[in-house]
Amino acid sequence: MRPDSWHLTEDLDDFLARAGDFLCSRPALHTTPLTTVEKLRTRGADAFGPGTTVFGRLEAGGEVRAVFLRPPTRRLTLTALSPAQADALAAHLVGLGHSPSGVLSDHDTATAFAEAWQRHTGAEPVRSWGARLHRLAALTPPERVPAGRGRLVGQREHEHLMRWCREFAADVGEDVTIDAASWAGTRFAEKRYTYWETQDGTPVSMAGANPLVGGQVRIDPVYTPVPLRGRGYAGAVTVEVSRAALAAGATEVVLFTDPANPTSNALYRRIGYVPLADFTGYDFTHTGRQP
Structure with a gap:
C-alpha cells in the first residue's frame, strides 16, 4: 500500500467510524461535510435525491488526513488538500471512472483540484460559488x-x-x-x-x-x-x-x-464573528476527453 492512500466506500457507518474523529477535529472548517453527513445519517441515503453517496478518506501513517463526499448531485466536497494531494485524488478518481460535476472546498483546495481535474480530463472548471466562512470569537x-x-x-x-x-x-x-x-x-x-x-x-x-x-x-x-x-x-x-x-x-x-x-x-x-477562510465552488464542463 502506498504511504498516502485513498479509501472509498458507500457505507456511511464505516466512514464515520474511521473518519468521524478527523471531521470533528476542525469543526468550524469542516462545517459543510459535518452537516452533510448528519443529514444523511438522520434522513437516510436519499436525503440528496436518488443515487448513492461516495465517501473517501486519505490515510497516511495510520491517520486520516483528509476526506471527500460525493452525494448524488455528484459535486465533491473536499477538506483541505495540498496541490499534490489534489492531483493524486483527481488521478485516482479518473482511474476509477468517477466523474464529479464540480468541487466545493476552501479556495486553495478547490482551485487545485479543479486545475488537476482539467489536466486529467479536459473538463473546464467554471467558478459557480464563493463565500467567506466566519467563526464566532466572542x-x-x-x-x-x-x-x-x-x-x-x-x-x-x-x-x-x-x-x-x-x-x-x-x-x-x-x-x-x-x-x-x-x-x-x-x-x-x-x-x-x-x-x-x-x-x-x-x-x-x-x-x-x-x-x-x-x-x-x-x-x-x-x-x-x-x-x-x-x-x-x-x-x-x-x-x-x-x-x-x-x-x-x-x-x-x-x-x-x-x-x-x-x-x-x-x-x-x-x-463578534471573525473571518476564517474563503470557500469556492467550481462546476465542470466536459469539453474535452472524458475520464
Whole structure:
C-alpha cells in the first residue's frame, strides 16, 4: 500500500467510524461535510435525491488526513488538500471512472483540484460559488438593540417562513423551488428558525441554524425583507440564534457571507464573528476527453 492512500466506500457507518474523529477535529472548517453527513445519517441515503453517496478518506501513517463526499448531485466536497494531494485524488478518481460535476472546498483546495481535474480530463472548471466562512470569537451584542424580541418560528407560520426562504434564495441567486411539496428536499428543511418580531408581534427578520453536530452550529440563512433593512433587525436575530447555539453546547458557531457584501460582513464582525477562510465552488464542463 502506498504511504498516502485513498479509501472509498458507500457505507456511511464505516466512514464515520474511521473518519468521524478527523471531521470533528476542525469543526468550524469542516462545517459543510459535518452537516452533510448528519443529514444523511438522520434522513437516510436519499436525503440528496436518488443515487448513492461516495465517501473517501486519505490515510497516511495510520491517520486520516483528509476526506471527500460525493452525494448524488455528484459535486465533491473536499477538506483541505495540498496541490499534490489534489492531483493524486483527481488521478485516482479518473482511474476509477468517477466523474464529479464540480468541487466545493476552501479556495486553495478547490482551485487545485479543479486545475488537476482539467489536466486529467479536459473538463473546464467554471467558478459557480464563493463565500467567506466566519467563526464566532466572542459574542458582542450591539449597544442599541431594536425594540422587540426573538422567538422560535411556530408550525402555523410555515407558509410565511417558506415565502421568506424563497425571497432569500432569490436574493442570493439560488435556483430552488420552495413550497409545501418540495420543502423536505431543500437545504432549508432541517434548520431551526428564529424570528425577530416587533413589539406588536410582527416578524421583521429571521435566522436559521443547522443542527448541532461535531461541536459546531452553522447559522444560515439570515434574511430581512428589503423594506425593513438598515434597522438592526438582522444583527438582533443573529445574536439571538448565536446565543442559543452556545447555550445548546456549540464550541464553534459559524456562518458564510458574500465577500462582496460589505454591509453584512461589517455587521457580523461587529457582533463578534471573525473571518476564517474563503470557500469556492467550481462546476465542470466536459469539453474535452472524458475520464
